[in-house]
Amino acid sequence: MAPTPRPFRIAPGDTAAGQANIQDFYRLAPKDIARNAVLHTARSTIEQSIVEYTDLGVDEIIFAPATDDLDEVTRLADITN
Secondary structure, three states: OOOOOOOEEEOOOOHHHHHHHHHHHOOOOOHHHHHHOEEEOOHHHHHHHHHHHHHOOOOOOOOEEOOOOOHHHHHHHHHHO
């Protein structure tokens, strides 16, 4: 079954901060849009998303960090390389 396309954010280092930032970002959005945002914090879920989108033919994925911690970029690079 193909994944449901939806916005997702990454926070492989800080789940609590990522959740708080997503809630703040979507605070004015309709509830169904806010509920549809996904936070990936585990290496396995990030890797799974990459595989699912690649299987759909997607050749470029834009990852949006959910925190202001620049180490998140390093952690993502470790996962995707």
